[in-house]
Amino acid sequence: MGKQIENVTVAVTADNFAAVERELDAPLDEDDEANRERRCKHLPQLSEKQARVIIAVLAVLLGITLLAGLLYERPVEIGLSQSGLDNVNVTMNTTDGTILMRGDLDAIVTNRNFVSLQASNVNVTLTKLDASVSAVQLGPVKLPMRGSTIVPLSFQAVFNAADTSLALAAISNECFYGATSFDVDGTVDIKHPLASGSYSFSFEDQVVEC
Structure with missing residues (x-):
């Protein structure tokens, strides 16, 4: 071994x-x-x-x-301000009994592209008058390239006394004291290259000068 x-x-x-x-x-x-x-x-x-x-x-x-x-066409957000109607005034023509209402409504637009916005057909319903009217907003409105902005939407509403005789008598009596209030409901149609549609608004006990 x-x-x-x-x-x-x-x-x-x-x-x-x-x-x-x-x-x-x-x-x-x-x-x-x-x-x-x-x-x-x-x-x-x-x-x-x-x-x-x-x-x-x-x-x-x-x-x-x-x-x-x-x-890129990003979505544009459109909403209505809840601050109320601004610069609202009501005048009555004693000759033909026509009531004219003017006011401003703010639309908040969040924009991401350089585009323009046009609002039209601002429909306003006054509860005490029991009538609906529409008006056309002049446009388009130039918006900033980015960010949020508030766009004023002016409107004027004409009411005919023949259709609202009872309400006309009521508002004329209240306006004798210098002011009255309305429940305001309505919609605004907003046209936009990237977004469009109807947006509703409602303001209760809106005080107007007349």
């Missing part, structure tokens, strides 16, 4: 490390240089002109993306 070898000690000296360092620091021979050149030839090489073309194409694509984001 063979003998088992135990307790073998390997001595590592400074000369061993020096030999390894010399091998690592030695210059590459011709075969190694040739192999490295062959490997580098397989890598794609871009000329300066090709690099400029690629950069220009990427810049154009980025510009198109940004422009599309600016021109």
Whole structure:
């Protein structure tokens, strides 16, 4: 039977490390240089002109993306202010019994593109007069490019005495004391390139001068 070898000690000296360092620091021979050149030839090489073309194409694509984001038709939010009717006044023509009502209503518009808004057909119902009227708002109204803005919607309502004789008598008596109040309900039709529709409003006990 063979003998088992135990307790073998390997001595590592400074000369061993020096030999390894010399091998690592030695210059590459011709075969190694040739192999490295062959490997580098397989890598794609871009000329300066090709690099400029690629950069220009990427810049154009980025510009198109940004422009599309600016021109994208984002939704426009339209609502009516709840602050009430402003500058409301009622006048009565004693000759033909016509009642004329004028007032302003605020529309809050949250806009994200440079567009214009036009409001029309402001329908107003006065409870005490029991009549509906409509008027047309002049437009369009220029809006800021971004953010929210309040657009005044002016209207005027004409009531005919023949249709509202009882209410006309009531309002004429109240106006004798300088003021009266109405329950105001109505709708406003807002036309917009990106949004349109009818929006209702209601104000109770609206005091008007007449």
